[in-house]
Amino acid sequence: MGDTCCLPFSLGSIKKLIEEQTNGTYVYSLKIGGNIVLDYESGFFIHPNKQVDYACKRLAQDKRLANGYNAIGFSQGGQFLRAVAQRCPEPPMRTLISLGGQHQGVFGLPKCPTLSTSTCESISKLLNVAAYEDWVQDELVQATYWHDPWHQNRYRTKSSFLADINNELLINKGYSENINKLRRFVMVKFLNDTIVQPKESQWFQFYIPGQDRLIQPLNETKVYQDLGLDLMHEQGKLQYLSTEGDHLAISKEWFIKNLVPLLLD
Numbered sequence: 001m002g003d004t005c006c007l008p009f010s011l012g013s014i015k016k017l018i019e020e021q022t023n024g025t026y027v028y029s030l031k032i033g034g035n036i037v038l039d040y041e042s043g044f045f046i047h048p049n050k051q052v053d054y055a056c057k058r059l060a061q062d063k064r065l066a067n068g069y070n071a072i073g074f075s076q077g078g079q080f081l082r083a084v085a086q087r088c089p090e091p092p093m094r095t096l097i098s099l100g101g102q103h104q105g106v107f108g109l110p111k112c113p114t115l116s117t118s119t120c121e122s123i124s125k126l127l128n129v130a131a132y133e134d135w136v137q138d139e140l141v142q143a144t145y146w147h148d149p150w151h152q153n154r155y156r157t158k159s160s161f162l163a164d165i166n167n168e169l170l171i172n173k174g175y176s177e178n179i180n181k182l183r184r185f186v187m188v189k190f191l192n193d194t195i196v197q198p199k200e201s202q203w204f205q206f207y208i209p210g211q212d213r214l215i216q217p218l219n220e221t222k223v224y225q226d227l228g229l230d231l232m233h234e235q236g237k238l239q240y241l242s243t244e245g246d247h248l249a250i251s252k253e254w255f256i257k258n259l260v261p262l263l264l265d
Contacts, residue, residue: 001043004039014072015027046141048080052087065091069091069094070094070262072097078101100190103166105146105147107149131146131148147201152209166227175227175228183265187241189203190244190245190246190248194246195246241258
């Protein structure tokens, strides 16, 4: 949200860092829509289902990825790439690293990266009152993973993206089977996050239904079994990492020490 694939001071620098630390390993940074403008706009206005479909087609066309690849998703890109793993098992995703991903959604948008305060406030107000209206679901990316714990049934039936990939409305056995094909699913939580609310969503946790203060452990939720995360846990495929700092405020040293080794397997 609020970034593009290849800016030299953001994801472009991550791409370069991985290449340097892995002796020139091929790194493909997805550009949604084919140009920088559309890539930026996709973070707010291109429905995740369209983004996932686009990503699946581009990955399938890249012969260098035919034997498998490791994936890193930043912020909302974490759950979008998980959808790629669940919906498009070819080419096979081996490791999925989610940095600050909102796997159980968000209920609150305290800050909007790169947007003015007034625009951020307008988006937040819209989500609070109309997130599950069809036109909002169609037009605003953040609405598709807005998770209102006070209105669980409305979330399940009206969420046009997150409720589907979390098997919360209908059980798609293919989603469970495909996510279990991963060798590992690594979730990184930022302990002082001021953007993701609740920050525990980064570890696939969320509020206990009917309130917005207490967090429910993942293994007590329906999604844990319905998505096959219990099987991944039994096989040691779920990994939880944490780091100090605000949303995506990660040091080069921490990245190299904790994440680069996972990309070499």
